[in-house]
Amino acid sequence: MSTEASLTALERSVFYRGLAEAFRSPSGGTNVLDESWIPAPSPNAKTEFLEAFEPSVSKTACSLYESAHSSRDQTALFEELIRWYDHFGLQRKAKAELPDHISVELEFMHFLCYREHLSEGDEAALGALRRAQKDFLNNHLHPLSISILGYSQSFANRFKVLCGNCEQFLREHTLVLDNG
Amino acid sequence: MSKGVTRRSFLKAGALTAASLAMPNFLARSGGSLQALAAEAPPDFNSALDVYRKAWTWDKTVRGTHMINCWYQAHCAFDVYVKDGIVFREEQAAEYQQLNPDVPDMNPRGCQKGCSFSHRMYEHNRIKHPMRRAGGRGSGKWEQVSWDDALNAIADAFIDTMIEEGTDRVIWDLGPDINIGAANAAQARLAQLTHSICLDSNSSNGDGHRGAFETFGNVYIERSLEDYFYSDVIIIWGANPIFTSIPNAHFFTEARYNGTEIVCIAPDYSASATKADLWVPVKPGTDAALALAICWQIVEGGHVNEAFVSEQSDLPLLVRTDTGKFLTEKDVDGGLESSFYMAASGGELREVDRKDLDLDGFTPDLEAAFEVPLEDGTKVQVRTVFSLLKERLSAYTPEAASEMCGTSPGLIRRLSKMVIEAKALSNVSGSSMNKYFHGNLTERAMILIWVLLGQMGRKGAGYSAFGFLANDGWEDYVSGLRMKDRFTFGTEIGLDLVWDWMKGETSEQFFKKLSTSQFIDPGGNLPVWTSSALFWHVHGGVAELAEQADQWVPNLKKPVKEALHESLEQKWLPLQPPADKTPRIMFHYCSNPLRSVRGSQKLLEVLWPKLKLSVAIDFRMSSTALQADYVLPAAAWYEVTDHKWVTPLVPYNHVTNKAVEPLGEAKPDFWIFTMLAKHMEARAKARGLDFVESHLGKEIRLANLYQDMTMDGRFGEDDGDAAAGAILEQSSNLSHVSWEEQKETGFVRYDGIGLSPLSIGNAGELKEGEPFIPLTYHIDDKQPYPTQTRRIQFYLDHPLYLEHDEHLPRFKAPPSIGGDYPLTMTGGHTRWSVHSVWRDNALMQRLNRGQPYIVVGQKDAEARSIADGDWVRCYNDVGEFFVRAKVITGAMPGQTIMYHSWENYQFAGSGDARSVSPSPINPVELAGDHAHLKIGMLEGQPGCFDRDTRIEIEKISPEDRARLGKG
Amino acid sequence: MTSKRQVAMVIDLNKCIGCQTCTIACKTQWTNREGMEGMWWNTVSTAPGEGTPKGWEKMGGGFRKGKAQPGKLPKQGEFGTAWNFNTDAALFQGDTHNTLGPITGDPDWGTNWDEDVGGGEYPNSFQFYIPRICNHCTKPACMEACPRGAIFKREEDGIVVINEDHCRGFRFCQEACPYKEIYYNTVTGVSQKCIMCAPRLEEGVPTACSRQCPGRVRFLGFLDDEDGPIHKLVYKYKVALALHPEYETEPNVFYIPPLAPPSFDEEGNPIDEDRIPLDYLESLFGKEVGPAVELLKAEKAKKKAGGESDLMDTLIARNWMDMFGPFTTNPKDVARTLEQRVQNRQG
Structure with missing residues (x-):
């Protein structure tokens, strides 16, 4: 176990934001996450990103959509995720990514952690938010990150490291929630 | 796990102090700020079941359809169910009104594919961003690029190619999304303004209905579905509507309950055969023998409708027995070569009226055979087409035909009896026959049945070939002009057409000529089209596969390669760019030739290396997009507002409305083409380039391209909806309902076939409460057909047809394409x-x-x-x-x-x-230099x-x- | 125990074109949740054939002379697996070793595996399509077999429903149902089946399989509605027959038996013998099928001769809405409430 237990909700929220950005675009996340955690984008980052994450064009790519990693019906998964987001007051923007993209799910966790941060002291609220985080991680985000990690050996360094660190970060957060 | 990855030291300095919400994908549903939402007390949460407690309500339902050419079964109005900007499901609107109490209504049009397009559009091969190839073609190495970068690069290559090699080196390969709406009006307009080349994909799809074209001078002949309810015999022949016309099929199963006999002619006990009252098995590709056997039963039994064939067809026309050519006025007295003769009994010549089919009581001698003195003083023996045909048909007794087609003589007789006794005989058309090497002969033989019996132009009676029904404002939009004004501009084509007009030719001929002019018109201002089959064969290398065709096809008069060469030399069929010039840029607009072209394995080997640029515009990654240089993401059919052509079978224009925003950076087709014009204009200006000269010797106004493209800003890149509306508003056959209303209902019944060169061949009236019956302009109103003889024509005296003994319908054994295999x-x-x-x-x-x-x-x-x-x-x-x-x-x-x-x-x-499938070209289909055997x-x-x-x-x-x- | 009224369906096999739009309509509306991916509450099979689940007609169940008969529990794979495709690995790659196909390898069974395979010998081949849903039987064998009392027949419309809160997933119902129309959800551990689109019917909307059927195959309504087409077809003309009536469950889904083109003698000449053997039809629909087929042929002949036939006109259903009895609402007009009810069921 790491120093994770000592991370504040706000810090975790920032991590989630960085992760979401890193999976959204080739050089994303760099304004939030240190280079010791995620390597700086190489000059070929744009191509490397597609090679890693755009299965419709790349031999070795892995989809970032949960529905590609699940035997569940995609529409049903969309519905479930939209219900999750809606439950916490969120509505999908018209031009948003699809709800099962890992960056959207990370963004949702970013929001829940931020909300946890604002709920300091309200034990009922903290309980609800942590149960939600745990359930969401267990049923959606963490299995997705594990599946993506399985493809990552051939990825360029930045994205290989990203997938590994992302999975570990989610695993550690899950453990904290389990122990909490 | 050795070491945690979640130490705060991994966060960048400052990231924490500035920490706030960064959420590009979400809004607060309440309408307030996300910050305020986060500060609210959160809802309770115990398990995921909690998220299922709240009622699920749709944000809206939107009327939509699918902008795909599913042809005979097109189209269907749907309600699209939307939540949070995502389409979750769709269900048929099913609001079509019953035409009249005799016939079933059309509800609920739709099939399993349309009922799940919402699933299709979010599948993982959806293209969401513009991409540029970053490795070798097909290597799978890509980089995401901005629209600006992609369009600038494409614009530069486009301009370079126009300057260096010619505008005809840029090719638009059009796929099954062609909608005759705003989307491909923009594409066609850009092609026209830049004189770049559009491929007519019908030929390489094998959907040409060549036999109908040879016989009627036109393939666009189709009825409305309701008309089948007035048939008492329906023949499904060369089609499998139970597979391919799912929303239409109930008209056949219900007509059967109404007492109609359904016949299905097919080698296999197909899904359609299971719904028939008589299934007639026939060996693949031998249907002509069966059809001619029926014709012989008609002739031998004295069932020919002589009045009909005398008035409507070339059967009474006289043919010279020495040359095999029609006897013309030029032969007889040095007059026109386009004037033909019939004979009164006793051998008196009667000139055929080219402007009117009505014989005014004259009864031609269908069996005439006599000598005619010619202008040069010689005499020549002439015979009627009918007598030649009769002689030929006598070879198709049921017994003889059975040897050819495998259908038993008893079954041929039973089928013939049904056909002969039918009060109203119709067929269900498909595009199967055209995909046989001798399919043209088969279709001519099939049509002969209907014509000999006069089973045409009445309710429930008629031969259907190929369906097409579209608005007629589209061409106007593309050219930026009113079509009817065109010939007053004094171009070459214009004068030619004025001359035709003065000769009393029909509007059908007039507009069909405009269609031909899109391929060959050097003086007009139309987009230049070329045949896709010729293009793939010549430029794509498919012809190389067919070099052994001489061994596969018995009795070929000349090698296919030689025939192709001759046709190109003679300019019988125009090819753009010509064989000695190389295509350089290809836009694959939702097309997929690497999958669809027969012998497509040659394309990557022969064509692709010649291309400087291959651009795929699509919403999904196809076999072809994988080999492109740029892939541009197009909006899916629930993400745009536009409309879509149909066929007379379902004579309703259909509309799709934008239900959700295009996914990712996808853009409507209209936007993509208009923006390409904008970028081309900007790049040209940056180079100080005002215009380039096209391969037609015209000025391409590059510095004004965007201005011309948008009609001086009237239809900018974001005005696809308005453009779609403008097209309908200037359509003579759809302007009776406003665009706003059409968007709301999703469908509107055409009130006429209009003047589009593609629809006009249907030659009939769309009347309220009545089924649509094609060809009544000819059959009731006695207007001539757009053929050489101005009649339904079974005799073709083109040298290629005479040489191949195909001047009359006949049976030819199917070739063994690909070799002698069982x-x-x-x-x-x-x-x-x-x-x-x-x-x-x-x-x-x-x-x-x-x-x-x-x-x-x-x-x-x-x-x-x-x-x-x-x-x-x-x-x-x-x-x-x-x-x-x-x-x-x-x-x-x-x-x-x-x-x-x-x-x-x-x-x-x-x-x-x-x-x-090497798919060699049939030499007779390369014919040209003829009154109606010419490209359109x-x-x-x-x-x-x-x-x-x-x-x-x-x-x-x-x-x-x-x-x-x-x- | 008996219901006051019974919703029933008549499926016309002469109009069914095997397009599976009903299957898709049902799938996308009801069986896309977790654990339901492999369920097809509505199937269309080619007959003769193994059907779905594979070989279901040989699995027993139902009653004989009022006595419950033993039945076999279908194996999960016999319903057909919802294959997942290696879309990510394949499209993707242009590499022939990653051709797009089911991840689990070459399949050897699917819910529509026997499509267009048929029976007989060419040219006397024969086949027709047969759609199936839960028959919402008057004497449901599943209901009698359930030790939890979790299956009940709704009083207002006779729809047979499983109360998922009471179900413990014992699957006796699956064994007992002679039509094998009950599925087991391995994720939630309960049995599930066609609910006759009860939430739609309650809003006056026809079932998805009926309303979305482009072949206009399915009549829907109350069995006792004497003016409705169902009563006419089942009782007056006796042309709509239950499938496998020998199981004595009294199904409330009825079939118009299929006609076919004439068969051929050895020379290939058409003969008057039926292409679909009568004994095969009788094995499906019982002895009443012969007279039903004869009546259909006779009425069609009457129409051909220019006469009138109420039976033929009923089957044609020129006005589509006439097929659905009281259920005439367009779902888009009640889209909100419709979905709410779906959620009540799920919750």
Whole structure:
């Protein structure tokens, strides 16, 4: 176990934001996450990103959509995720990514952690938010990150490291929630 | 886990102090700020079940349809259910009004594919961003680029190619999304303004209905579905509507209950045959023998409708027995070569009126044979077409025909009796016959049945060929002019047309000529079209595969290659760019030639290396997009507002409304083409370039391109909706309902066939409460047909037809294309996809077999020790592919069926279903320099023939199967 | 125990074109949740054939002379697996070793595996399509077999429903149902089946399989509605017959038996013998099928001769809405409430 237990909700929220950005675009996340955690984008980052994450064009790519990693019906998964987001007051923007993209799910966790941060002291609220985080991680985000990690050996360094660190970060957060 | 990854030191300095919400994908549903939402007390949460407690309500339902050419079954109005900017489901609107109490209504139009497009549009091969190739073609190395970068690069290459090599080196390859709406009006307008070349895909699809074209001078002949309810015999021939016309099929099953006899003629006991009252098995590609046997029964039994054939057809016309040519006025007194003769009994010549079919009481002698003195003083023996035909038909007794087509004499007689006794005889048309090498002969023989009996132009009676019904404002939009004004501009074509007009020619001929002029008009201002079959054969290298055609096709008068060369030399068929010039840029607009072209394996080898740029514009990654240089993401059909042409079968214009925003950076087609013009204008200006000269010698106003494209800013890149409306508002056959109203209802019944060169051939009235009956302008109003003789024409005195003994309908044995192998590989459209759009959709696959398969009959399977589900190798002299065998009871011995449109990447191993189909061109289809055998939109071009493909199949071992890899 | 009224369906096999739009309509509306991916509450099979689940007609169940008969529990794979495709690995790659196909390898069974395979021997091959849903029987064998009392027949419309809160997933119902129309959800551990689109019917909307059927195959309504087409077809003309009536469950889904083109003698000449053997039809629909087929042929002949036939006109259903009895609402007009009810059921 790491120093994770000592991370504040706000810090975790920032991590989630960085992760979401890193999976959204080739050089994303760099304004939030240190280079010791995620390597700086190489000059070929744009191509490397597609090679890693755009299965419709790349031999070795892995989809970032949960529905590609699940035997569940995609529409049903969309519905479930939209219900999750809606439950916490969120509505999908018209031009948003699809709800099962890992960056959207990370963004949702970013929001829940931020909300946890604002709920300091309200034990009922903290309980609800942590149960939600745990359930969401267990049923959606963490299995997705594990599946993506399985493809990552051939990825360029930045994205290989990203997938590994992302999975570990989610695993550690899950453990904290389990122990909490 | 050695070391935690979640130390705060991994966060950048400052990231924390500035920490706030950064959420590009979400809003607060309440309308407030996300910050305020986060500060609220959160809802309770115990388990995921909690998120299911709240009622699920739709944000809206939106009227939509699918902008795909599913042709005979097009189209269907749907309600699209939207939540949070995502389409979750769709269900048929089903609001079509019953035409009259005699006939069923059209509800609820839709099929399993349309009912699951919402699933299709979010599948993982959806393209969401512009991409540029970052490695070799097909290497799978790409980089995401901005629209600006992509369009600038494409614009530069476009301009360079125009300057360096010519505007005709830029090719628009048009796929099944052509909608005759705003989307492809923008494409066509850009092509017209830049004089770049559009491929007419009908020819390489093999949908040409060549026989109808040869006979009527026109392929666009189709009725409305309701009209089938007035038929008492319906023949399904060369079609399988139970697979391919799902929303239409109830008209046939219900007509059967109404007392109509349904006949299905097909080698296999097809899904359509199961719905018939009589199934007539016939060997693949031999239908002409069967049709001619019926014709002989009609003639021999004295059932010819003499009044009809005398008035409407060329059967009474006189032919010189020495040259085989029609006797013309030029022969007789030095007059016009386009003036022909009939004879009164006793041998008196009567000139044929070119402007009017009405014989004014004159009864021609159908059997006349006599000598005629010519202008040069010689005499020549002449005979009527009918007498020549009769002589030829006598070779098709039921017994003789049975030898050719395998149908028993007893069955031929029974079918003939049904046909002869029918009060109203109709057919269900498909595009199967055109895919046989001698399909033109077959279709001519089929049409002869209807014409001999006069079963045309009445309710429930008539021959259907090819359906097309569109608005007629589209051409106007594309050209930026009113079509009717065009000839007053004094261009070459204009003067020619004025002359025709003065000669009393019909508006049908006038507009069909405009269609031809899109291919050959050097003086007009139209987009330049070219035949896709010719293009792929010549520029794509497919012709190389067909070099052995002389061995496959018996009695070819000259090698296919030589015939092709001759036709190009003679300019019988125009090819753009010409054979000695090289295509440089290809835009694949939702087209997929690397899957669809027969013999497509040649394209990558021959054509692709010549291309400086290949751009795929699509919403999904196709076999072709994988080999492109740029991939541009197009909006899916629920993400744009536009409208879509249909066929007379379902004479309702259909509209799709934008239900959700395009996914990712996808853009409507209209936006993409307009923006390309904008970028081209900007790049040209930056180079100080005002104009370039086109291959037609015209000025291409590059510095004004965007201005011209948008009609001086009236229709900018974001005005696709307004452009779609403008097209309808200037359409004579759709302007009776406002665009706003059409968007709301999603469909509107046409009130006329209009003046589009593609619809006008239907030549009939759309009347309220009445089914649509084609060709009544000719049959009731006695207007001449757009043929050489101005009549329905069975005799073709073009030298190529005389040389091949195809001047009259006849039977020719099917060739063995691909080599001397025992099995014929027929095909057909599948129930499970329209083109390849749904072929790899998981829902469809789960109701199928999940992998490509070839259909084999029991006996052929047993003879090869093949069991259902076994892996087999299918091969001939040209290629091979591997699939699983599906053994059925209904396939004719010797027949296999490869239902179409599997993507290349669904085949295990290297080949695909096209690898064994070299598809040589039939030389007679290269004819030109003729009054009606000439090129036009979707007609008059050589076809592609895969149904005569011969193969052998053999079981492969599990080890060999394993070596093929997944699939 | 008996219901006050019974919703019933008549499926016309002469109009069914095997397009599976009903299957897709049902799938996308009801069986896309977790654990339901492999369920097809509505199937269309080619007959003769193994059907779905594979070989279901040989699995027993139902009653004989009022006594419950033993039945076999279908194996999960016999319903057909919802294959997942290696879309990510394949499209993707242009590499022949990653051809797009089911991840689990070459399949050897699927819910529509026997499509268009048929029976007989060419040219006397024969086949027709047969759609199936839960028959919402008057004497449901599943209901009697359930030790939890979790299956009940709704009083207002006779729809047979499983109360998922009471179900413990014992699957006796699956064994007992002679039509094998009950599925087991391995994720939630309960049995599930066609609910006759009860939430739609409650809003006056026809079932998805009926309303979305482009072949206009399915009549829907109350069995006792004497003016409705169902009563006419089942009782007056006796042309709509239950499938496998020998199981004595009294199904409330009825079939118009299929006609076919004439068969051929050895020379290939058409003969008057039926292409679909009568004994095969009798094995499906019982002895009443012969007279039903004869009546259909006779009425069609009457129409051909220019006469009138109420039976033929009923089957044609020129006005589509006439097929659905009281269920005439367009779902888009009640889209909100419709979905709410779906959620009540799920919750």
